[in-house]
Amino acid sequence: MSTPNESSDGNLYTEANIPVNVGGKLSVFTVTIGATVPTGFEHTAAEEVGEKIEADARISKDRGRIYFQISTDKLHLVHHLKSVDNLFVIVKEFDNYQFKDSKEEAMSDLQQLASQLPWANALEVWRMNNSLKKRRGRRRGGNATKPKPAKGEDAPVPAMGEGDAVVTTTEKVQQDPDAPQGEEGEGVRGSSQEEEELEDEASKPLKFRVTCNRAGDKHSFTSNDAARDFGGAVQEFFQWKADMTKFDVEVLLNIHNSEVVIGIALTEESLHRRNITHFGPTTLRSTLAYGMLRLCKPQVSDVIIDPMCGTGAIPVEGSIEWQHSFFIAGDNNDMAVSRTVNNINHIQKKKQDGGSAPGLPVDTVQWDLCHLPMRTNSVDIIVTDMPFGKRMGSRKKNWDLYPSCLREMARVCRPGTGKAVLLTQDKKCFSKALSRMGGLWRKVHTVWVNVGGLHAGVFVLKRTASDYGTTPEDVRPPREAPEAPNNNKEEQ
Known part of the structure; x- marks a missing residue:
């Protein structure tokens, strides 16, 4: 002593x-x-x-x-x-x-x-x-x-x-x-x-x-x-x-x-690695995922989706903290879906070993981002980390992807009350795509963040009250049949 x-x-x-x-x-x-x-x-x-x-x-x-x-x-x-x-x-x-x-x-x-x-x-x-x-x-x-x-x-x-x-x-x-x-x-x-x-x-x-x-x-x-x-x-x-x-x-x-x-x-x-055991090439920090979720203030019974879940950092953080909401994690990549399932199972096992109920209010599914298998106006909040076009995807592909996914997100999101919190470093492409969605989405504010040394933006969007299918952004005029060739020289 x-x-x-x-x-x-x-x-x-x-x-x-x-x-x-x-x-x-x-x-x-x-x-x-x-x-x-x-x-x-x-x-x-x-x-x-x-x-x-x-x-x-x-x-x-x-x-x-x-x-x-x-x-x-x-x-x-x-x-x-x-x-x-x-x-x-x-x-x-x-x-x-x-x-x-x-x-x-x-x-x-x-x-x-x-x-x-x-x-x-x-x-x-x-x-x-x-x-x-x-x-x-x-x-x-x-x-x-x-x-x-x-x-x-x-x-x-x-x-x-x-x-x-x-x-x-x-x-x-x-x-x-x-x-x-x-x-x-x-x-x-x-x-x-x-x-x-x-x-x-x-x-x-x-x-x-x-x-x-x-x-x-x-x-x-x-x-x-x-x-x-x-x-x-x-x-x-x-x-x-x-x-x-x-x-x-x-x-x-x-x-x-x-x-x-x-x-x-x-x-x-x-602590940003606290809940992730299976990492992918672009795993989102748990602390950043939690911060994004706080920006949209989830309420009881809200349906919250992450359509590009990667390793599931966002739905994992959300299902732990906001257990009275329901989360759906999806991705088009089977490896990403597998990592998300493994990370969710890890948290459930920890809860079970600690003596608490292992269940989490979250489901995982593999889907096509631009054709979500969900009903129109069925989602309250969308939170996701979009591809930057560096380690995942490319800047060229983003010019087609961003407008398509914003349009599909608007379809499933509830008009007037729905929210979206989207992270991307491809700010130019996102801003251009968002400007074409003025009838469906309204930008509330932007939080500028540092993600692995990259200057990125967290864009907080509000779904407008317009019903999907009634705005120029989602209505496409029918294609007209091509005219028959005119052989009348004078008319030509």
């Missing part, structure tokens, strides 16, 4: 430099939680935070991030948010940090900053969060606390010599940062066995890494410079061991021009 020592910030720490609770009681205090979200969906994520946690979220100057305050007794609720990719607890924020002009002076300031930060509350939240994940892992029969680098993220780059602090950096002028994430947690009071395990872990030296994300062109240093020097100072202050892959604590250093945020990651890999 380690002996608590008082540090320079006036808090008690164990030898492993984890803050301890005096008297063995868990204190309740307020902390600021940061979350990365799909770029363009910051307001949607803030709305969800207000709805589920009853907290006011503010949007960062750096796109793709929101911040909100919660009391620690509500910590488990943050893992139920569906629109966030990554979660972290804030150690300290600087709205207008003044970096020195020279690289040496700027790095010296960062090194001194490490020992002056109020780490205690953030580390306590990190410990609480680990306890939540451990209990979650036990109920699943697995280990949810084994740290691992996020899949799909840039490989961590060592920035110091062997035995020194290991750092990973991401540097770009405009960025949509992601930090490692983990699984959902739930608030359940711990047993004495769990407390003993936490005490045992507290006596072991922690492993850590520093991840730096930097944006802006007025800095005299690189991301690697900042992470290396700041990471070295953190290592010296806490006497932690550096480990790039099997770390316990990930310290985040986010620099956006003059805004500096230091945090500690609460999750191990991005």
Whole structure:
């Protein structure tokens, strides 16, 4: 058992430099939680935070991030948010940090900053969060606390010599940062066995890494410079061991021009992969799928279709969150339909293993997008990720596909009340096709998003009150029979 020592910030720490609770009681205090979200969906994520946690979220100057305050007794609720990719607890924020002009002076300031930060509350939240994940892992029969680098993220780059602090950096002028994430947690009071395990872990030296994300062109240093020097100072202050892959604590250093945020990651890999096990060539992020669904505000008994479902990210997210609506996932590709079925079965098995009813309000079918096997005016909402014409389809084919599918979507969608939320990067083609459907669809607004580095648009459409078959867009004049050749020269 380690002996608590008082540090320079006036808090008690164990030898492993984890803050301890005096008297063995868990204190309740307020902390600021940061979350990365799909770029363009910051307001949607803030709305969800207000709805589920009853907290006011503010949007960062750096796109793709929101911040909100919660009391620690509500910590488990943050893992139920569906629109966030990554979660972290804030150690300290600087709205207008003044970096020195020279690289040496700027790095010296960062090194001194490490020992002056109020780490205690953030580390306590990190410990609480680990306890939540451990209990979650036990109920699943697995280990949810084994740290691992996020899949799909840039490989961590060592920035110091062997035995020194290991750092990973991401540097770009405009960025949509992601930090490692983990699984959902739930608030359940711990047993004495769990407390003993936490005490045992507290006596072991922690492993850590520093991840730096930097944006802006007025800095005299690189991301690697900042992470290396700041990471070295953190290592010296806490006497932690550096480990790039099997770390316990990930310290985040986010620099956006003059805004500096230091945090500690609460999750191990991005939540956008949470419900997908069978991936396709253009699998949509679960967080982006959820954001698109929130834009159309599904109601009880709504019939919602995804006519180009791919791997089923949209109907899977929808059927989990809005169980009083009914979802139909369809695609013309048999492999896509198979992946969707497998992803739905995976969620149903998880629900069954967790002791809840395995059923989901969703069906899957293979169909022709331009000839949907559905009655006219039978669908309330259409949400889909349309082919960009890059990895799937082609820009040339889109010029024929987009008008045809918009017309067929209008046929099955309810006039006056029906909605469509459509994602595409082929904005020129879509806008042209939509302009030809003025009698059937009206654009409400557009959300601009970053999809894998591509600038795409989420177009929110409203079905007009016009009945299908009564507008110039869907009425075709009968073809006239060709005239017989006229042999009268004078008339010719």
